[in-house]
Amino acid sequence: MALVRSQSRMKILLISTYELGRQPFGLASPTAWLRARGHFVSCLDLTRQSLDEEKVLSADLISFYVPMHTATRLAARLIPKIRELNPRAHLCFYGLYAPVNEEYLRSLGVGTILGGEFEEGLASLASRLQHGAVNGDGSLKQQEPVISLARQKFLVPDRAGMLEPAKYTRVVIPGGEHRVAGSTEASRGCKHLCRHCPIVPVYNGVFRVVEREVVLEDILQQVAAGARHITFGDPDFFNGPGHAISIVEAMHHEFPEISYDVTIKVEHLRKHDALLQKLRDTGCLFVTSAVESVDDAVLEKFDKGHTRADFLAVVARFRELGMTLLPTFVPFTPWTTLEGYTDLLDVLAEQGLSENVAPIQLAIRLLIPAGSRLLELPEVRAMVGPFDPEALVFPWKHEDARVDALAREISQLVQRGDGLKLSRTEIFGHIRRAAHAAAGNRAPNGVAHSALKIAPVPYLDEPWYCCAEPMDVQFVSIGKAKETVAKADQFV
Numbered sequence: 126m127a128l129v130r131s132q133s134r135m136k137i138l139l140i141s142t143y144e145l146g147r148q149p150f151g152l153a154s155p156t157a158w159l160r161a162r163g164h165f166v167s168c169l170d171l172t173r174q175s176l177d178e179e180k181v182l183s184a185d186l187i188s189f190y191v192p193m194h195t196a197t198r199l200a201a202r203l204i205p206k207i208r209e210l211n212p213r214a215h216l217c218f219y220g221l222y223a224p225v226n227e228e229y230l231r232s233l234g235v236g237t238i239l240g241g242e243f244e245e246g247l248a249s250l251a252s253r254l255q256h257g258a259v260n261g262d263g264s265l266k267q268q269e270p271v272i273s274l275a276r277q278k279f280l281v282p283d284r285a286g287m288l289e290p291a292k293y294t295r296v297v298i299p300g301g302e303h304r305v306a307g308s309t310e311a312s313r314g315c316k317h318l319c320r321h322c323p324i325v326p327v328y329n330g331v332f333r334v335v336e337r338e339v340v341l342e343d344i345l346q347q348v349a350a351g352a353r354h355i356t357f358g359d360p361d362f363f364n365g366p367g368h369a370i371s372i373v374e375a376m377h378h379e380f381p382e383i384s385y386d387v388t389i390k391v392e393h394l395r396k397h398d399a400l401l402q403k404l405r406d407t408g409c410l411f412v413t414s415a416v417e418s419v420d421d422a423v424l425e426k427f428d429k430g431h432t433r434a435d436f437l438a439v440v441a442r443f444r445e446l447g448m449t450l451l452p453t454f455v456p457f458t459p460w461t462t463l464e465g466y467t468d469l470l471d472v473l474a475e476q477g478l479s480e481n482v483a484p485i486q487l488a489i490r491l492l493i494p495a496g497s498r499l500l501e502l503p504e505v506r507a508m509v510g511p512f513d514p515e516a517l518v519f520p521w522k523h524e525d526a527r528v529d530a531l532a533r534e535i536s537q538l539v540q541r542g543d544g545l546k547l548s549r550t551e552i553f554g555h556i557r558r559a560a561h562a563a564a565g566n567r568a569p570n571g572v573a574h575s576a577l578k579i580a581p582v583p584y585l586d587e588p589w590y591c592c593a594e595p596m597d598v599q600f601v602s603i604g605k606a607k608e609t610v611a612k613a614d615q616f617v
Contacts, residue, residue, distance in 0.1 A: 135159075136165050137185065137188065138166075139188050140187065140190065140200070141172070141189075141190045142189065142195075143195045144192060144196065146586075146587030147293055147356060148170070148307065149170055149190060150308060150309060151190035151219075152168045152190060153343075155188075155243065156168060156283040157280040158245070158248045159251055167184075167286070168286060168287050170288060171199070185213075185214060185254055186214060186250065187215070187216055188216075188219055189203075194517055196222065197218075198516070198517060215254055217239065218238055219247060220239075220240065222323065223239060224238055224239075224240035225240075225496040227271060228514075237250050239269060242273045242274060242276075242277050244280075249268070253268065278336070279336055282309070284346060290306065290351050291305050291351055293305075293306065294306055294585045296354045296583055297585075299583065303586070305351050306355070307352030307356070308357070309355060309357060310357065311372050312333060312362075313335070314328035314332035315328060316331075317330070318330055319428055320426065320428045320501065320502075321493075321498070323494060323497075324360050325496075334368050337368065340372050353383060354383065354386070355383060355384075356585070357369075358388075361388060361390050362387035362388060363390075364393075373385065373404065373408070374403075376408075377407035383408060384408045385409055385410065387409060387412055387413070388413045389413075390429075390430070391429070391435050392429070392430040395435055395438065401448065402446060411449035411451050411583050411584065412448065413451045414450060414451070414453070415429075415452075416431075416453065418455065420433070420461075422460060426460060427455075437476070450481060451483075452482055452486075453482075454486045459504075459523060461523070461528055463563055466560050466564075474553075479549060479550040479553040480550055480579055480580065483584065484539045487535060487539070487553070487556050505521075539552060542555060
């Protein structure tokens with residue numbers, strides 16, 4: 126049994142395989158905790174960097190950050206290569222998708238699984254390793270909680286040694302400006318229990334705030350590094366509206382030229398309507414909202430807490446305030462019909478939203494991962510196949526084969542349009558015509574039958590999604606994640 130040698134400084138390698146095109150907060154935050162305890166920490170973001178074999182060879186602890194399904198599958202594929210290079214290193218997976226896939230990850234040789242508030246757990250693990258308490262194959266029983274919802278006193282994320290913000294996603298501004306974007310988190314978890322959301326199995330309605338001073342200091346260091354826009358990665362920025370508004374007011378006072386974006390659910394946009402103007406006036410360029418569907422029956426299955434009418438009311442309110450709403454969707458579900466899909470596209474056309482929706486959002490097919498609340502529904506349990514540990518999902522097929530065929534066609538149209546550098550509106554037009562053809566309808570004339578002017582909108586140049594996946598795409602089919610898949614393939 127190979128023990129980790131006791132030493133004055135642990136060598137720790139933190140790896141991110143995908144975090145939405147952002148400089149990974151999930152590396153920077155634990156780095157601060159570990160360096161504060163005297164450990165030597167290196168970070169690798171495999172969406173922008175190659176696997177550094179020297180860092181792997183020298184590491185005592187190698188930890189993968191897995192906040193998403195995509196990130197977890199990519200990281201799991203790297204384990205054999207990591208083990209081949211450094212069989213003595215202790216392996217850890219941390220983030221949302223670690224605890225729900227604990228059994229599978231442990232079968233691959235992962236010694237420690239950390240979910241929820243993971244920084245304290247990583248620090249504890251490093252301390253035990255430093256004193257030679259854990260063997261390299263991870264067989265000793267884990268002492269840290271697999272899921273911790275303890276209230277932590279956060280440290281300012283340590284981004285030293287990470288790639289500069291200019292290497293990451295940028296905000297595209299109408300008119301052609303590409304603005305360097307940083308990112309941070311003002312809170313974690315969520316108060317809500319949407320059935321399809323991957324946050325729920327870990328946080329179960331709990332959310333935790335990051336101290337205001339910590340968030341502002343993190344923004345300050347990214348602005349100093351060249352960021353001119355900040356993405357708040359909170360699952361829902363209005364889980365704690367008072368906390369959120371105090372942060373953007375202070376940021377705007379200090380950096381009035383810096384813009385930002387946030388993610389807020391439709392339910393909160395309705396409930397906290399009085400705060401929308403405050404967002405606009407403090408530099409909010411756009412709000413992303415997980416609308417998911419315009420079919421009230423599907424929204425009820427998802428337990429989303431809003432209706433089609435709520436969504437349309439928010440669209441109207443944003444138009445009135447001169448704000449930009451970027452809706453996201455999960456259009457292909459077990460309950461989707463051809464008529465329902467064309468209805469979604471018609472609504473977007475009527476509302477003049479073809480530029481507001483990233484085309485990949487119209488190709489998303491529902492994922493049902495381990496721990497999903499969707500499994501509470503008897504109809505879902507009866508429909509899904511056995512859990513596929515390598516795919517990390519309960520597979521399902523639509524009862525109407527035409528719907529799955531359309532999902533494949535839309536995914537191909539999106540990839541083709543992306544490759545040809547077509548505009549969002551041009552791709553939307555192709556999608557809408559294909560959908561109406563599949564439903565046996567006459568192809569619509571033009572992109573929209575609306576009097577509303579279709580105007581360009583600001584958006585991040587790396588499309589993303591969090592709890593669903595394009596049909597027939599093994600991982601992510603867009604942007605830098607393509608390169609990550611290629612790199613992973615080189616190592617397997």
